[in-house]
Amino acid sequence: MIYFDNSATTKPYDEVIDAFAKVSKEYYANPSSLHNFGGKVETLVNQARKQISNLLHVKENEIYFTSGGTEGNNLAIKGTALAYRSRGNHIITTRVEHPSVYEACEQLSKLGFEITYLPxxxxxxxxxxxxxxxxxxxxxxxxxxxxxxxxxAVQPIEEIGELLTNYPKILFHVDHVQGIGKIPLLLHQAKVDLCSISAHKFHGLKGIGVLYIRDGIRISPLFSGGNQENKVRSGTENVSGIVTMAKALRLTEEKRKQKRTDMLAIRDYLILNLKKMPSIKVNTNPTTSAPHIINFSAIGLKGEVIVHALEAENIYVSTTSACSSKQKSISRTLQAMGVTDEEAIGAVRISLSYDNTMDEAKIFITKLERILTKLYEVVGDTK
Structure with missing residues (x-):
């Protein structure tokens, strides 16, 4: 199997699975319990928090555990809106945000907030x-x-953070879900106030993530309950998820330092050979993009048809975001970039991990060329 859908989710490391089983079996007490068993589990949570804070180069008290990127984005955006409504009701985002940001802003617009979507x-x-x-x-x-x-596409986060230092009453949130483990982002240096990450994007488990909240920032919680996570995120902690997330992030950072050059070489090989195919338009610009994502369009075909044809060859890719791919609507991101409807309908996304190889990339190109030839014969197009 060739798995090129790592932006949707990654395969958990074996070490993560083993740690999850051990923690789930041996440290199953509630970390909020008063007894010694609960105290041992709380220690595990605190150790994971410290390890993650060190990996992100932030303070321990700036790490808040969530269920993943969607919750982290919603908590950051809605929590800020509710906490600072007396200060203002205007929010700025972009037209190409993940649905968990875009829809959160749309919901707030119905509650009286004004949203500017940058082109x-x-x-x-x-x-x-x-x-x-x-x-x-x-x-x-x-x-x-x-x-x-x-x-x-990589956004100029450091420049934006520098600009916003002129506006101390404006908070800066970054969805770092796709960047974590691929492109370093020093949150303090970039003057980011809130930042979301999700473990299953870097070989951790689904259902666990982090919201970084800069020390001194106070946002309104979305969940009422037991006041866990310093009253920001109530709910019994996912201890196994938290511990294994710390392990996954450490292992991914080690691989980034060792294998980033290899990933870039694979990406560049794929883009070079995709561009040689007359029926293909590559939408990703390698000079301004992350090393692991390639978006291309097969003109005159549907992206989902290519996805299923590759699946029959045991190769897995996707069309748009996994969170919206089944809706079969034209990508809002591609439309915002000025991609034509025909090109957007034929869009396919390849997303790599550090475990992918050049041999896999070569097999992919060979299989794709054969698939495209057959599909264009069917539609009567020999581009």
Missing amino acids: VDEYGQVDINDLSSSIRDNTILVSIMHVNNEMG
């Missing part, structure tokens, strides 16, 4: 001048993803 260029990047001109006296939050989940 992007043909490569999916925002213009910092557009952001600057969109800031108002009542702006309370800017939410911009680090790496786009469909295109791989």
Whole structure:
């Protein structure tokens, strides 16, 4: 099997599975319990929090555990909106955000908040001048993803953070779900106030993530309950998920340092050979994108048809974001980039991990060429 759908989810490391089984079997007490058994489990949670904070180069008290990227994004955006509504009701984001950001903003717009959606260029990047001109006296939050989940476009987070230092009343949230483990982001240095990550994007388990909240920032909780996570996120902690997330992040950071060059070589090989196919348009710009995502369009075909044809060859890719791929609607991200409807309908996403190999990439290109030849014969197109 060739698995090129790592932006949807990654395969958990064997070490993660083993640790999950051990913690689940031996440390199953509630960390909030008063007895010694609960205290031992709480120690595990605190050790994981410290390890993650060290890996992210932030303080321990700035790490809050969530159920993943969707909850982290919703908590950051809605929690900020509720906490700072007296300060203003204007939020700035982009047209190419993940649904968990975009839909959260849409929901807030129905509650009286004003949302500005910044445009992007043909490569999916925002213009910092557009952001600057969109800031108002009542702006309370800017939410911009680090790496786009469909295109791989990298946004100028450091420049944005520097710009926002001129506006101390505006909080800066970054969806770092696709960037974590691929492109380093020093949160303090980039002047980020809130940042979301999700373990299953870096070979951890589904259902666990982190929301970084800069020390001194206070947001309103979305869940009422037992006041866990310093009253920001109530709910009994997912101890096995937390412990294994720390392990997965450590292992991924080690692989990033060792294998990032290999990943770039695989990506560049794929893009080079995709561009040689006359029926293919590569939508991802390698000079402004992350090393693991490639988006291309097969003109005159449907992306989902290519996905299933590759699946028959035991090769797994996707069309758009896994969170919206089954809706079969044209990608909002591609539309924002000015991609035509025909090109957007034929869009396919390849997403790599550090475990993928050049041999897999070569097999993929060979299989794709054969599949495209057959499909174009069927539709009567010999492009």
